[in-house]
Amino acid sequence: QVTLKESGPVLVKPTQTLTVTCTFSGFSLTRLGESVGWVRQPPGRAPEWLALIDGDDDRLYSESLRTRLTISKDTSRNQVVLAMTKMDPTDTGMYFCVRFHSGGYIVHWGQGTQVTVTA
């Protein structure tokens, strides 16, 4: 059974760096074809893909946010970490950890972690 669980701060101040961690089970991120990423969703709006890391340690980033994002993994702990710099109130929303099928669509979602950016 695949599970993904996000953890991180509920409140972040503007200009700070957000760090969220995904702890997963039921698969290994060392295998070819496996990839884990992050998707965020502002309140009442559509999801937005942020970043992805795969079993080869290749990384992909949203073009509009790439300068602010860093994704990494710790395979020994089954964790994927996303750092987002220069947080702004417009970055408020639910941050989901997701697992991609090798074909590219999202097969598993975590429950999400709510992040609010406020002074």
Added chain:
Amino acid sequence: EVVLTQSPGTLSLSPGARATLSCRASQILSSSELAWYQQKPGQAPRVLIYDASTRASGVPARFSGSGFGTDFSLTISRLEPEDFAVYYCQQYGALFTFGPGTKVEMK
């Protein structure tokens, strides 16, 4: 960036009715790299359809997807009470983008 446009924004229908949702891509998705997700309040989205027309595991047969190139659709043949939700399309042909969503609400 591939931009996805969904229509209509809201669909007001009664249980038992047929629902047809549209998703248009700004670029051709040459291998039909398009998925549909359903999201209910307070829940994460869940995949219904991938590769434009393949039903995901456990998805009822009343959900079907079609289309190719830039024009895709999701059809729910007969709406059940649990189908009232927001539906998003997502492309994975060039990185990943989501459409703005279609809300299917009870009339």
